[in-house]
Amino acid sequence: MLSLTxxxxxxxxxxxxxxxxxxxxxTWCPPCRMxxxxxxxxxxxxxxxxxxxKVDVDNCPKTAANARVMAMPTLNLYVNGEVVHQIVxxxxxxxxxxxxxxxxxxxxx
Numbered sequence: 001m002l003s004l005t006x007x008x009x010x011x012x013x014x015x016x017x018x019x020x021x022x023x024x025x026x027t028w029c030p031p032c033r034m035x036x037x038x039x040x041x042x043x044x045x046x047x048x049x050x051x052x053x054k055v056d057v058d059n060c061p062k063t064a065a066n067a068r069v070m071a072m073p074t075l076n077l078y079v080n081g082e083v084v085h086q087i088v089x090x091x092x093x094x095x096x097x098x099x100x101x102x103x104x105x106x107x108x109x
Contacts, residue, residue, distance in 0.1 A: 006062040024074040031090035
């Protein structure tokens with residue numbers, strides 16, 4: 001998964017050709033580490049329709065503040081450069097996909 005920085009975040013989201021799921025995480029966050037393999041699976045399975053990227057909140061405080069991240073992990077789904085859904089806290093893969101599906105239409109198999 002691509003890691004974005006304060007310097008690259010805005011341009012990457014604005015120029016995305018598909019929805020982008022942003023994982024706001026921290027190295028010291030156990031639920032973040034639990035979620036990492038789940039997000040890797042989602043990224044691989046839905047690569048044609050969804051991009052999954054990471055933002056380390058400790059290294060990117062400006063981006064985290066602008067995204068209104070108050071707890072980790074926080075997942076923001078961006079469609080056409082705008083946040084359409086936010087998920088706070090770790091979830092199993094099926095639960096994440098259920099939450100994302102209404103925003104992605106028939107993407108979820």
